[in-house]
Amino acid sequence: MIALAVRRPARQFFPKIRHYTSRRHVPHSLEQVPNPIPNVGFYRGGTSKGVFIHSRYLPDDKSLWPRILGGIMGSPDKYGRQLNGLGGGISSLSKAVVVSPSTKEDIDCEYTFVQVGIEDQELDLTGNCGNLSSMVGVFAVDTAICAARPESDNRGRVRSFNTNTNKIIDTVFPLDERQRADLELEEVEMAGVSGLGSRIDLHFLNPAGAKTGKLLPTGKPVDVLELPGDDLAEVSLVDATNPTVILPYHELRILLSLPPDAQVDFGSDETLRVLESVRTIGARQMGLEPAAAQPKIVVVQPSHMHDHTGEDLVARALSMGVPHKAIPMTVGLCLGVAAGIRNTVVERMLRGVEKHHSSNGVILRHPGGTVEVAAVWKGDQLESASVVRTGRRLMQGSVFW
Numbered sequence: 255m256i257a258l259a260v261r262r263p264a265r266q267f268f269p270k271i272r273h274y275t276s277r278r279h280v281p282h283s284l285e286q287v288p289n290p291i292p293n294v295g296f297y298r299g300g301t302s303k304g305v306f307i308h309s310r311y312l313p314d315d316k317s318l319w320p321r322i323l324g325g326i327m328g329s330p331d332k333y334g335r336q337l338n339g340l341g342g343g344i345s346s347l348s349k350a351v352v353v354s355p356s357t358k359e360d361i362d363c364e365y366t367f368v369q370v371g372i373e374d375q376e377l378d379l380t381g382n383c384g385n386l387s388s389m390v391g392v393f394a395v396d397t398a399i400c401a402a403r404p405e406s407d408n409r410g411r412v413r414s415f416n417t418n419t420n421k422i423i424d425t426v427f428p429l430d431e432r433q434r435a436d437l438e439l440e441e442v443e444m445a446g447v448s449g450l451g452s453r454i455d456l457h458f459l460n461p462a463g464a465k466t467g468k469l470l471p472t473g474k475p476v477d478v479l480e481l482p483g484d485d486l487a488e489v490s491l492v493d494a495t496n497p498t499v500i501l502p503y504h505e506l507r508i509l510l511s512l513p514p515d516a517q518v519d520f521g522s523d524e525t526l527r528v529l530e531s532v533r534t535i536g537a538r539q540m541g542l543e544p545a546a547a548q549p550k551i552v553v554v555q556p557s558h559m560h561d562h563t564g565e566d567l568v569a570r571a572l573s574m575g576v577p578h579k580a581i582p583m584t585v586g587l588c589l590g591v592a593a594g595i596r597n598t599v600v601e602r603m604l605r606g607v608e609k610h611h612s613s614n615g616v617i618l619r620h621p622g623g624t625v626e627v628a629a630v631w632k633g634d635q636l637e638s639a640s641v642v643r644t645g646r647r648l649m650q651g652s653v654f655w
Contacts, residue, residue, distance in 0.1 A: 281313050287322060290652035295393045300385030300643040301446045301580040301622060302346045305653065306393040309354035323350045323368055324375035325655035334372055341372065345574040348372050351386050355399050356415065362400040364415045365390045369547045378547040381496045382418045384583025388454045388643035390414045391425035392435040402429060419464035426455040437646055444644045445623020446580045451644030458587060458639045461495045465548065469494060469636060471540040475597040479535045485509055487532050490598040491540050494591040495639055496550055496584035499536035502599050503555035520570055520577045529572055546574055550585045556603045557619055565619040566604055580622035587639040590616045590627030
């Protein structure tokens with residue numbers, strides 16, 4: 255039997271919403287925050303899911319946010335499952351995005367990404383989420399915060415400003431006849447997500463120095479970290495889209511004192527302890543105070559060392575202290591940028607290695623599949639980092655906190 259693909263009928267998104275330009279109704283206390291909060295989106299972006307909220311419903315005082323966002327996600331949860339909310343018990347499913355009209359010239363909307371704690375209500379606002387960034391423009395158009403800028407081939411562009419990193423991100427996606435995002439096209443298959451979806455092009459403009467102000471925070475492509483017990487680790491510390499500690503796989507094997515034929519168990523307590531030590535010391539070397547979500551750490555090795563021939567690198571990343579089931583997209587983008595910086599551990603791995611694909615980007619193998627990332631350089635100046643994502647509207651309506 256042959257299944258015929260049928261386009262779903264066009265839907266009405268948040269039909270009662272009008273353009274929100276006034277801030278006069280923003281709540282100043284928890285008592286003034288509506289419960290439930292209306293006009294909320296629950297969207298998948300890439301390999302993450304999150305709650306999207308218009309800023310007009312939240313207090314400007316972010317110290318009041320943990321009670322609200324924690325309540326929405328089901329945190330704190332000592333069982334780690336977030337059954338009492340919309341979270342899913344892992345970092346990629348415990349996220350929120352607060353979107354607002356832009357106050358800046360040539361910017362369509364602004365947004366703040368929030369990583370919500372699972373066993374506690376701690377909020378981490380130190381970095382951005384690449385996956386959910388792909389749906390910021392969709393939500394902004396759905397809620398009439400802005401309109402998409404028309405492009406060729408019935409596509410639209412939304413330019414957003416991320417307040418976590420003070421960086422600009424462009425999203426480009428197909429439009430339907432109502433000039434809303436059409437996410438039902440069977441254009442792209444994405445690793446870790448079942449089925450096909452519309453192509454969403456995600457461009458991080460001038461992504462260098464997202465938190466430290468420098469692409470290489472220490473000024474060097476490689477740093478040697480001094481770890482407890484007189485151990486040393488050679489890493490690259492790169493800040494593009496998010497600051498990231500890049501550790502070669504063979505360095506991790508040495509730190510774990512593994513025999514030649516043994517492979518790293520990324521789920522073991524000892525491996526996680528060593529990686530957290532490398533991450534926190536790398537953070538301080540970058541001039542950052544380590545937070546739960548930032549900087550990220552990723553372990554990389556050439557794909558030919560892992561019996562893969564269609565990719566360039568094999569990457570294993572941690573998020574909030576646990577192995578990620580795919581790869582945080584900002585980490586993937588950071589690896590794509592690092593590949594273009596002379597003498598980083600990534601560039602050394604790829605130097606002189608024959609590619610088995612025709613792409614100009616870097617193809618990464620991660621636990622959920624593969625992803626291609628690309629960086630655009632003008633001489634020594636990093637202009638952008640890009641990746642293709644898909645997304646889906648899962649639910650729109652009111653959410654209780």
